[in-house]
Amino acid sequence: MEKARPVHAPMSQFPSRDGCLLVGGVPLPLLSARAGGTPFYAYDRGLIADRIAGLKDALPEAVHLHYAIKANPMPAVVDYISARTNGLDVASLGELQLAMDTGIEPDHISFAGPGKTDMELRAATACGVIVNAESEGEIERLAAIGNELGIRPALSIRVNPDFELKSSGMKMGGGAKPFGIDAERIPAALKKVESLDLDWRGFHIFSGSQNLRQEAIIEAQKKTLDLACRLADHASTPLRWLNMGGGFGIPYFPGDTRLDLKPISEHLFELTGILKRRLPEATPVIELGRYLVGESGIYVCEVVDRKESRGEIFLVTNGGLHHHLAASGNFGQVIRKNYPVAIGTRMNESRTETVNIVGPLCTPLDIIAAKVDLPRARTGDLIVVFQSGAYGLSASPQYFLSHPAIREMLV
Structure with a gap:
């Protein structure tokens, strides 16, 4: 047969x-x-609105939902989503300008990506957005630009974790990667931050994208929280912001099935309870792109x-x-x-x-x-x-x- x-x-x-x-x-x-x-x-704007509403119903109230503009930077789409989510993530000067044009609070915009130029860091500092620093050198350049402008830059450290998101379409963390600072180097990076005039907010930990296995996403989120708690012990100030990435996938190909949000939601309710006890000042962020618009x-x-x-x-x-x-x-x-x-x-x-x-x-x-x-x-x-x-x-x-x-x- x-x-x-x-x-x-x-x-x-x-x-x-x-x-x-x-x-x-x-x-x-x-x-x-x-x-x-x-x-x-x-x-279809109605489909975008329905997807966001469904996520907000499923996620704990404490979890902020951010949109990664890179997924679809059409200005009308960005503007429409900005009014329905808690924040935006950008990865270039052009995306930063798009995000600022929406009128969203700069404090709700994060700027990620390796190889940020001084021009981009200067613009991000002037705008007042959170910069996800990808290297020790970027931390030093950001501090120097802040001194030049007379502004204390808001900083998050992107962590290259010691684990990967299993079954992800693109692995963004674990092993040797151009993204973020290796987890074992974070204690030294935090000491560097404390020696400079920087407003440290927390960590950005993103291990992979386009995943259709809810059990893999759940495992990565648990490991992300555990890692953030361990690393936060090395900071002299409380962690206030934890971007846990996303990784939620959509079905593209024959045999793909849609992601089941229910177990992810149930697990996030458990995690936010743990987070409240261990890092009481932290705001958890889920950052999604293709899952919102794809x-x-x-x-x-x-x-x-x-x-x-x-x-x-x-x-x-x-x-x-x-x-x-x-x-x-x-x-x-x-x-x-x-x-x-x-x-x-x-x-x-x-x-x-x-x-x-x-x-x-x-x-x-x-x-x-x-x-x-x-x-x-x-x-x-x-x-x-x-x-x-x-x-x-x-x-x-x-x-x-x-x-x-x-x-x-x-x-």
């Missing part, structure tokens, strides 16, 4: 009417007209040609890896897998043929989906790539081969 092929998780967050996909209640062809044609990205977005392109080559059907579209590098498999995948795709105006039709969906670029890497079952497509049909709300356009080489810029819409 042939083993059943794994399938994608259902994309039921987007309804359809008369066979036509709806985003924010708007039919796909009307969205295309609004965008001035294809290709384009569309993000499932809210679609990428839409149009079939411009249909061709056959040695028994395989190719749907050639006007979109590709220059707009959606991740869907092409060239943004962190070791073995290429398909994102969930559909023909957005044939949602009720049977999937009767196996096709390859490709883009217009002069490279064999320009693949949107390989050997995927779809209804029979015609020129002019709209191809939809789901799970495209995070690490989409901003993570892609949009101007490759001098193709024009495309539109993003918050619907």
